[in-house]
Amino acid sequence: MAATAARLPADYQRGLTLCRGLIQRLALGVFLVAIIAVPLNLTNAFWLSILNIAGVFAVGTIGMNLLSGYAGQISIGHAFFLSVGAYTAIALGGNHGWPLALWLPASALAGAVVGGIVGPLALRLRGPYLVIVSLGLVFTGIYIFKNWRSVSGGPGGVAVDLPLTLGPVDFNQIEIGNTMYRRDQSLAVLVWAVVAVALLVVRNVARSRSGRAMQAVRDNELAAELVGVSLMGAKVAAFVVSGALAAVSGALYATLVQFVSPEAFGLSLSVQFVTFAVVGGLAATWGPVLGALVVGLIPQMVDRYAESIPFVEGGAGSSGVGLTVAEFSHLAYGGLLVIFLMTEPAGLVALGRRAARLVRRTSHRHTTKVHEPSGGTS
């Protein structure tokens, strides 16, 4: 690709530009068009449901990637930030009738504030300590929301109906000309537009001064401090942005599934995000989207093809034989996490790059005799 960067460590230069070259710019353009074109032309409810849930998870995973991939802070408290966003949206949008243009940013703000409160703990607590505290956040969050009945409806949960009108567009039912689009189609446009914004935010944070400070902290805290990076600033910034994105993901999740209970934001939701982030590829821009799309497919597929998968029970099982769809998904998430960390810790993105390099190398060999550039390290 960028042959001029052969001498420099490729990552630094790559990190500074928003898009490298024409191909990436074209790809970005295609993605932006696809956000509107794909949902409105896709009518299959099954694939739309996958597109929607994967988009919702992608937003949260993009936040997790900033925290874990770029800033190197491992947290299993992501579900807590999602619940903060979801219940902020329910309280403001549902109970007080705020419009979309207000409740969605308010959710982000709530997540950012909570991230700003939790962030300083990461300064004192590293590795295992931080993980245990983040685990505590999840259980504390469930306790708080179970008891905050006016917002959450108590342990039984609450139905969610949020206003989704933005200017002339109603994301419950997009209308173009005389064509009315279904709710799942319209929502997918909103969800993936938010994905695009989240990608842009994280990409820009990652290439800014504070993003590079985060990466320096991840790679070597002592060295980072010596060159003048504020550990506090970098870690808190990572928690704030990641918390905001997780909260937005939670608000969209509530919108999409239309019913949430406090137990939904448990440890397994956090583990799901860890799996998406690791399998997709940490510290890679598109890793979270890839992870959410590919891994997020699993429960839907298992649900659809339950009869033909061994050990999976079709309906609700009372006899206790076979796995439910949720249990099978746990198995898949845990298994993928182990397999990827052992064989390809850089995730699907790295697998894709490797495949691309392989293709290029073989095609090179067939067409020209020009020898390989030596820098095959990236």
Next chain:
Amino acid sequence: MLAASGVSGFLQLSVSGIALGALYGLVALGFVIVLASSGVLNLMHGGFVLLGAYLVYNAHNTWGLPFPIAVLVAAAMCAAVGVLLEGLVVRRLGSHAHLAGLLVTLGLLYVTEPLVTAIWGYDQLNLGDPWALNTIALGDVRLTERDIAVISITAAVFAGFFALFRFSELGVAMRAAASDREAAFAQGISPRVVMGVAWGVAGVVGTLAGLLLATAAGGGVRPELAQVGLAALPAIILGGLDSPIGAVVGGLVMGLAQQYAAGYAPDWLGQGFSEVMPYLVMTLLLLLRPHGLFGTKAVRRA
């Protein structure tokens, strides 16, 4: 559930707090052994607790072994699982094992839970343990046989563990590895042996903790035991991540805190307050003393 009035109410809460705390301490010991010797926070330990309880159930009820033998067989099997996982998975992560190890063991935990339910189902199973819920009255305080069994078995396990840790050659090797891994390995202590033993011991300790947790009133052998195992994590923070003594003390403090919260928390604190109490105690302590009551500061810096 518990009548908490006057001195006898307080004593009653204290006894159940100590029984609960002893179990937290036992689970915490398993976390600490692996963490001290290999630097990995082994979240799969929750899986050992779960698997151990089911293996005891299987050996006792399905294979028909007498209860003590069933416990030994289950502990040996769980230890073998621990040694295998360490050798086949965790060791292969190489030098950056701290955080990757944490995530890998989280993955292993999430694989174990569905596998256990696939084999044994979702229903609560009765362990068939010899300790009935008969109560013994000591003045105004009532002790169940099960509480006595829990407290005495945990005390025996801790005594045995500390004797081995202190006086056996292997124990000395493990302590050396815990205090300075690089230096210990440079002195000819085999990291493979130390880590293998640590994971094996964690499997044994996890089995014992699992079976005792499953004997609680209204408990039984059930898939949620893995989550109960994770509830011991605040205890290891309280004690300091690398201190076995700290695990015991941390466990007892958390057990007492939880039972007092269950007994004395006012109604406006709502449902489930006692279950988050350990996390609140943990957070408070972390703000005051980040390396725990008994831990060494080096763990935090590493």
